[in-house]
Amino acid sequence: xxxxEIQQLAALDAxxxxxxxxxxxxxxxxxxxxxxxxxxxxxxxxAALLALGVDPVxxxxxxxxxxxxxxxxxxxxxxxxxxxxxxxxxFLVLFLWTASQLSDARRQVAxxxxxxxxxxxxxxxxxxxxxxxxxxxxxxxxxxxxxxxQRRAFVFFHGLPLNAQDKSYQLWIIRADQVAPQSAGxxxxxxxxxxxxxxxxLPVDTMIKALAVTLEPRGxxxxxxxxxxxxxx
Amino acid sequence: xxxxxxxxxxxxxxxxxxPLRDAAVAGKTSDFGAAYDRYAPxxxxxxxxxxxxxxxxxxILQETFLTAWTDARKFDPARGSELAWLxxxxxxxxxxxxxxxxxxxxxxxxxxxxISIVRSNVDSAGSDPxxxxxxxxxxxxxxxxxxxxxxxxxELAYFDGLSQSEIATRLGEPLGTIKTRTNLAMKKxxxxxxxxxxx
Ligand SMILES: [Zn+2]
Numbered sequence: 001x002x003x004x005e006i007q008q009l010a011a012l013d014a015x016x017x018x019x020x021x022x023x024x025x026x027x028x029x030x031x032x033x034x035x036x037x038x039x040x041x042x043x044x045x046x047a048a049l050l051a052l053g054v055d056p057v058x059x060x061x062x063x064x065x066x067x068x069x070x071x072x073x074x075x076x077x078x079x080x081x082x083x084x085x086x087x088x089x090x091f092l093v094l095f096l097w098t099a100s101q102l103s104d105a106r107r108q109v110a111x112x113x114x115x116x117x118x119x120x121x122x123x124x125x126x127x128x129x130x131x132x133x134x135x136x137x138x139x140x141x142x143x144x145x146x147x148x149x150q151r152r153a154f155v156f157f158h159g160l161p162l163n164a165q166d167k168s169y170q171l172w173i174i175r176a177d178q179v180a181p182q183s184a185g186x187x188x189x190x191x192x193x194x195x196x197x198x199x200x201x202l203p204v205d206t207m208i209k210a211l212a213v214t215l216e217p218r219g220x221x222x223x224x225x226x227x228x229x230x231x232x233x
Numbered sequence: 234x235x236x237x238x239x240x241x242x243x244x245x246x247x248x249x250x251x252p253l254r255d256a257a258v259a260g261k262t263s264d265f266g267a268a269y270d271r272y273a274p275x276x277x278x279x280x281x282x283x284x285x286x287x288x289x290x291x292x293i294l295q296e297t298f299l300t301a302w303t304d305a306r307k308f309d310p311a312r313g314s315e316l317a318w319l320x321x322x323x324x325x326x327x328x329x330x331x332x333x334x335x336x337x338x339x340x341x342x343x344x345x346x347x348i349s350i351v352r353s354n355v356d357s358a359g360s361d362p363x364x365x366x367x368x369x370x371x372x373x374x375x376x377x378x379x380x381x382x383x384x385x386x387x388e389l390a391y392f393d394g395l396s397q398s399e400i401a402t403r404l405g406e407p408l409g410t411i412k413t414r415t416n417l418a419m420k421k422x423x424x425x426x427x428x429x430x431x432x
Binding site for chain 2: 008011012014015016017019041042043044045046047048049050051052053054055056057058059060062063064066067068070071072074149151152200201
């Protein structure tokens with residue numbers, strides 16, 4: 001078939017009018033021909049614009065309510081399952097480390113490697129930000145695994161002092177486009193000074209200049225007031 | 234938390250942003266709802282036109298957007314706008330439903346039923362995005378410029394889901410003639426709507 005004949009099939013396919021055999025032939029050709037593929041994309045999009053020629057009709061509000069309810073269900077389940085699995089794996093690893101009494105340096109390397117291993121099966125993160133313990137908590141560390149495609153990050157904190165009941169740790173994003181740090185939320189650590197978080201709705205990763213953790217009144221504050229426990233960029 | 238990125242600000246006539254995809258990928262339900270508000274009247278209008286039944290149309294509408302949420306990563310902006318992606322999904326589901334009902338013979342019985350379409354307040358309220366209104370005008374004028382025979386070949390395929398041979402039978406014309414008409418109509422549409430595609 002010539003390219004022109006293929007593009008005629010693409011025109012039929014764009015409005016769902018090609019037969020199964022024609023569609024198969026078209027697919028085979030498009031797999032190897034950029035010109036025809038571009039033509040097919042244009043034809044498909046032109047066909048879709050036909051829908052805009054029809055009078056728009058506002059659907060009843062019930063459809064949106066049902067949709068958002070389903071959307072909430074669809075997203076809550078996998079996230080929770082992942083979270084439990086990762087948390088369980090992490091706590092097991094931490095337990096083993098504690099038992100093995102690694103030196104601080106070796107422990108940090110091992111933590112990074114292990115955190116990464118736990119995540120690599122799930123994420124395509126290449127971008128890791130390591131946070132270093134500051135004067136007030138020299139043994140603390142954190143690994144931030146950015147998942148830019150989904151604007152989220154998984155953060156693993158290690159060795160932070162246990163926070164008092166009336167205090168929360170607060171994670172801050174220092175953005176390239178604004179001076180004031182942006183709060184990413186508050187968290188507590190367990191008896192071992194560890195915590196693992198999933199952060200969502202991050203700015204695009206190029207906008208993230210640095211991250212920091214401060215200790216703040218319980219529930220967090222709008223702008224950081226406490227001493228910095230962890231900093232990294 | 235993170236600042237809202239200007240998801241709904243479409244100023245160009247070309248539909249190059251993808252608020253629906255972005256919201257789904259970020260897991261932001263409220264932004265997804267806002268993108269739904271933007272697109273739903275177009276998609277629902279199409280489904281009403283295809284199915285002529287508000288109940289079926291609402292079901293498919295909801296299914297289509299739920300799929301957009303779960304499969305957002307399958308959307309490839311390099312290949313077209315997200316509205317086109319959404320419309321293609323809705324249309325094919327709508328046609329499948331139509332065909333299933335035809336097989337069950339329900340269509341005849343419903344053909345006489347007067348469907349009262351609640352006319353959208355979108356146009357009159359002025360909330361229909363400007364970009365959509367411009368495309369609407371362009372699509373309608375492109376269709377009006379087509380010879381009647383080409384236009385009906387196109388519409389029978391797109392809105393009624395008829396195959397080329399079904400159209401040929403219905404119109405009593407040779408299959409080759411119908412294919413030629415459809416092709417000419419699509420060629421024209423592609424030319425005329427070039428300015429409104431995403432690329
Ligand atoms: Zn080709």
